[in-house]
Amino acid sequence: MNKKQKKMLVRIIVATVLMIALNFIPAKGATRFLLYLIPYIIIGYDILIKAIKGIKNGQAFDESLLMAIATIGAMALAIYEDGDYMEAIAVMLFYQIGEWFQSYAVGKSRRNISSLMDIRPDYANIEKNGKLEQVDPDEVGIGSVVVVQPGEKVPIDGTVVVGSSSLNTSALTGESLPREVSVGDEIISGCINITGVLKIKTSKEFGESTVSKILELVENASSRKSKSEDFITKFARIYTPVVVYSAIALAIIPPLVRMFGMGLGADWGTWIYRALTFLVISCPCALVISIPLSFFAGIGGASKEGVLVKGSNYLEILAQTKYVVFDKTGTLTQGVFEVNGVHHNKMEEKMLLEYAALVESASSHPISKSLQHAYGKEIDRSRVTDIQEISGNGVTAKVDGTTVAAGNAKLMKKLGIKYMECHDVGTIIHMAVNEEYAGHIIISDIVKPHSKEAIAALKAAGVEKTIILTGDSKRVADQVAGYLGLDEVYSELLPADKVSKVEELLSLKLDKAKLAFVGDGINDAPVLTRADIGIAMGAMGSDAAIEAADVVLMDDDPLKIVKAIKISRKCLRIVHQNIWFAIGIKLICLVLGAIGIANMWLAIFADVGVMIIAILNAIRALFTKKL
Template sequence: MNKKQKKMLKRIIVASILFIIIKVVKLPEYIEIPLFLVAYLEIGYDILLKAFKGIRNRQVFDENFLMAVATVGAIGLKSFDEATAVMLFYQIGEWFQSYAVGKSRKNITELMDIRPDYANVEDEDGNLEQVDPDEVEIGTIIVVKPGEKVAIDGIVIEGSSTLNTAALTGESLPREVSENDEVISGCINMTGLLKIKTTKEFGESTVSKILDLVENASSKKSRSEAFISRFARIYTPAVCYSALALFLLPPVFNLIMSNPADFGTWLYRALTFLVISCPCALVISIPLSFFAGIGGASNQGVLVKGSNYLEALASCKYVVFDKTGTMTQGVFEVAGIHHANIPEEKLLEYAAMAESYSTHPISKSLLKAYGNTIDKSRIENVEEISGHGVKAVIDGVQVLAGNDKLMKMYNIPYQECHSIGTIVHVAIDGKYAGHIVISDMLKPHAKEAIEALKKAGIKQTVMLTGDVKSVADKVASELHIDKVYSELLPQDKVNKVEELLSLKHSKENIAFVGDGINDAPVLSRADIGIAMGALGSDAAIEAADIVLMDDDPLKISKAIKIAKKCIHIVYENIYFAIGVKLICLLLGAIGIANMWVAIFADVGVMIIAVLNAIRALNVKNL
């Protein structure tokens, strides 16, 4: 508990003791009434003050105003015990709500407690100095000792160790790293000493981006939250005017009909009506449900950028995948070199040098197979042709390295290849030199992910790829993906998603899952963009609405289940809170419900709704 909560708890205890003493011990009226007023002011002075400030600032209609009018009116009717009880139970409900929200925030903060407090940097004498991560520049060597957090993204230049990535991915399985391996900030070093050369500034590192996503998630409100905000703005003044009408119209009508007016009875009913009508349960529990859902998802390594995306995901019926790096590991290996008109080693060297400026997995596999250091002075005029390949001048000769479309673009006759894999054709000075076959591996959980999505209610799975049809069809067949579109340029992927969007039902959403820079436009265009966060590009993560921190496609169905549970809880709270209030308002208006029923309709419903909302945190077994 924080100081404010502890102070309120003391006030609740003092007021409760006073209230019990007054109700149990029979005291003279001249002692009982002052004690009730002391208890009332002890527990309710801040509500009265807020109501007064609201009136002064012309922001009248809120729960403080409703409580103040109802309880002051009850005191005017000499119902001192009911006035004190209403204020006491209202404050107990508010304290409980504050404690519940604080606890859920603390849970989420602990789950996301990945921000490093310092980075170890060696000084000129070899001594370690702890500095603020914000002050560390790109290219600095930082030292991470066992038990410390990796402060900034970088590459291991010395040492080997085991990293705990649970705070980032939600998975307890540790990750082994050694020299030349990339590491991301937020991981905890478990065993050996590591020296890491930073590749990003702290503000651009993984841990900073994750914290920014979580902190800003609440700013993007769902339609349900927006509806509740609008509802409260209209509802509160409406019930205030209804209560005023309930107080005035029946007595005035009785006077017209020459019957006793009985203003006291109708004032009591109007005050009861006000207490019942307080919209706390809705205003508090709906945002809390989304907040808990986002927190529960974060615990599972699924970062949701806003409650609006969580709501959209719950209505997702179509999932569209990129292939490379999303459903496959993106770890390519050279499987063969065919129809080479020059020595195979020379063909591989030309292809590796031409692709050396690219970060695409295909390029990395060629460099790995080549195995030698690239002499960049031998390479000139590198031009990447989107969706086709690369053109470069190497040792004074023009080299083309790419797919069938690149060969067709330059009218170079090429040898077709029927091997399963990605084919890189190479042409030198306009003459075909041969091709290299590169194979990719499916991700371990890719097949399970498609099965889990269908069990989660997904109507159709689709795969979009720039790969040749034979490779795309084989992957789609192995994974049991419903539809596949191959040999697509980045713009073609956008067009395909546009086509799917035009065919779907208005209440059904399409999610696109990708990881590359060329996926950013599609991620932005789909109803929900889901990016692979661990190995995905910064552009894809920025464009996406949801980020999977461990690149596991199985987490997509998990995210959908979390979203559906969260939305289910939201609607439970809406129907329950509005239903109970409508019944109690009707009972209060006809005189059946008294202030004690009103207390339940306000505080009781709020506590039940808040408890229900917190269930959204529990998503581990979904």
Template structure:
């Protein structure tokens, strides 16, 4: 508990003791109410003060006003008959117990998320002229060299220039499996160095680092409210004045015809106690807060309650293929030259792709046996969605797909291979093709299966050939595939799929977050996968899966659906109980004690239910 919560607990205990003492005093005279005032003011003075302060600021209709009006009114019923002094104190006492519990639950949720997202480093070991000094990470310049010892967090994004180690990435990915790194590899901030000493050249200032972006994302997630949260805000705006007016009418109109002013005033005050909307106002945002925190613990960053709501409603998931469902690690499997040797064809393709760091380019260079001689390569031009055109030894070499060959008039054979085909032409003459195969990720098949079991349609979009796309579709069990798509074609296809929807379902697109930014933005909810250290993914997507596992998507949907279910349970439970007790109170069936349960009891139960979202998985 915080110091403030401990103080409140002490006040509650003292107030409870004073209440018991007042009840035990045998005095029944006209000043009996004075016996209960010490207990009442001990436990409720801050509620009364907030009510007065809010009224002065023009904020009249809130739970403080309702509690102050109802409890003070219970004291005033002594003027019309027997005052409900013990009930008034107990209502305030129980309300403060509920507030204490709610504050503790919210604090626990925040601490859980804070401990999970405890990524912010306290210091960085900056190396200057052979000396190492601890400095604030924000003071480390780009290009500076930092030293990270075993057990320390990596404070800034950078590249390892010396040393090798294993990293604990659990705070970013939710996975406990260590990641091995060595010289030349990029490392994101927020990971914990487990073994060797690393010297790292800083690539980004602290404000642009992975840590800073993720912390900002989580801290601001609550600002993007779901429809359910906005509904509760609008509902409370009209509900509270309505019940106050209803209570006034209940106190005034029936006695004009039936008499018994004290009885009806008492019913009106009980009506006010029941009407407090705190169960809804507190539990619904807490549920979304808990759900976002629970997802974060699994390495799933959801940027707001609105995106969680959209994810829960997803009935179609559209996947990018390369790097999303596949490893993005291509290997040359077949070489088919025309008019030259296999070695010559592979050399030309490797030279043509020598300037690129695309996975297909890397596979060609690896098959060739390393980095080709770039001095032989002249002007290079990337042709979006088709391939490249470069000058090699004074000759024009085109390497790419069938569309590129058609453009330059080089006739190529029909492709039926289950892989990516790189066609090569030299000075407009077809020179052969190379088949490159990508490997599916280990859990891609299970991820698709889980989605289909949840009634979600799966679609795959790829720039690969029809044969390669259909082969992957059959192996994964995906419902629908669209192949040979250029980047703009993916956006068009997603728009077409959006137009084909029926009902209130949502379309989610899953991509690598780098090349798929336009499609991520166009979908109802964009999901970037394998985004560890990827700025583009964190910026473009609505949901970020920090590791490279497609199965996390099914988990994200499961967490979202459970959170939304908890929100709906709280809404219906709170409204149902309150509506019933309000009706019974107006009819005189219930008294102040049941009103206490309908207000504070419902709030406590709703908050308890909301905290389940934090452990959702």
């Protein structure tokens, strides 16, 4: 509990004790009123101040005004009829208990999200003259070497250049098992170093590192409202003034009718009491508080599992997802390509690999990296000139003045070079040297361990179609899709083709069904934006993909997609339960209050009781382990 919550709890306890104690004091008249006024002021002074401020600011119609009118009116009636002051104090007391529950619940949800703030590093260690100097992470430039000792947070994304260690990534990914890293491994900021000392060469500035991106996403998540939240906000703006005017009408019209001889057997005091009861019952606290809290708790629960949702509107869309479209490389597969075959034609294998590695040296694509890795020597880029990348086809360049082309069959056809067909499974890189076919290199990707399980789990969760879009050859795409159990396959697509295909799928689906696209690369950003909801692999995904996506999976595990959908559906179920429960109970109690059956104690239940039940129900969205 924070200081404000502790202070409120003390006020609740003091007011409760005084209210009970006053029942045993035989006071009458003004003395009795003044004694009961003490616990009323203790528990309700802030509500009265809010109501006055609301009237001054032109925003009078809120729950504070309803509580103020109802309790002041009840106190006035008790004075007029020498009645019981307990009801007025009880209304304010139980309302404040409900507010305390709401504050505690929001705090718990916020702590789940704010626990991510612990990943923010306070400093970075730079080695100078044999000593470690702590500097602000913002001052560390790209290419600097930072030292991370056991127990410290990795301050900036980079590559390990010295040392090996275990990393605690739970704050980022929700995964409790440590990750082992050694020289050459990429490492993201926000992880906690557990064992050995690491030296990391930074690849980004602090403002562009993973930890900064995550914190920015978390801080902005609550600003994007769902349709349900927008509806409740608009509903409350109209509902509250209508309730106030209805209560005034209920207090005035029946006694006036009686005065004019219409035979309604009730006096002013009875109808004013019913109007005050009506006001307490009608307070929209349960809806106004529990609906945003449900979404907030859902976002908090998801973040605890390593799934960052950028807003409650995306949580709502995710719950309606019936079509999941995947990019292949880095999403369902590891994006770790290995050369597992070289077929050469009148050229030595080593020479063919050398040409391939050099001509692809300017590219950061995983396939290019695998060629460079297979070459096994340091790349001398000064040997390569006139590099020209042909989108969706390959690369041409001059290596030591020799014209070299590396790419798929489309590139060979484009250059008018007769090539050898290859039916091996994998990505085929055809090579041409001096406009003559020199052979081809076979590169294979590795399917992620949980991809097959994730596809099966999505179908079990009610996803109607799972689809793969890839630039790979039909043969490779069909093999991966068949192994994983995907419903549809679209291969040999350029980045623009992926956008067109998603637009086509969007036009064919049912209106209420939503389409999610899952990707990780720079070329996935346009598709992530175009889909109903974009899901990016965050651990090793590109910055562009993370920026464009609506949901970010922090450990690149496709099983987290299923977890995210289940969390969103649970959250939406809770929202709908709270809406129907709150409205249903209030309508019943409003009718009972208007006809005089419901008293102020039932009104307290209809307001505060329903609010507490709705809040406790909303908190369930935080718990996701069994989903």
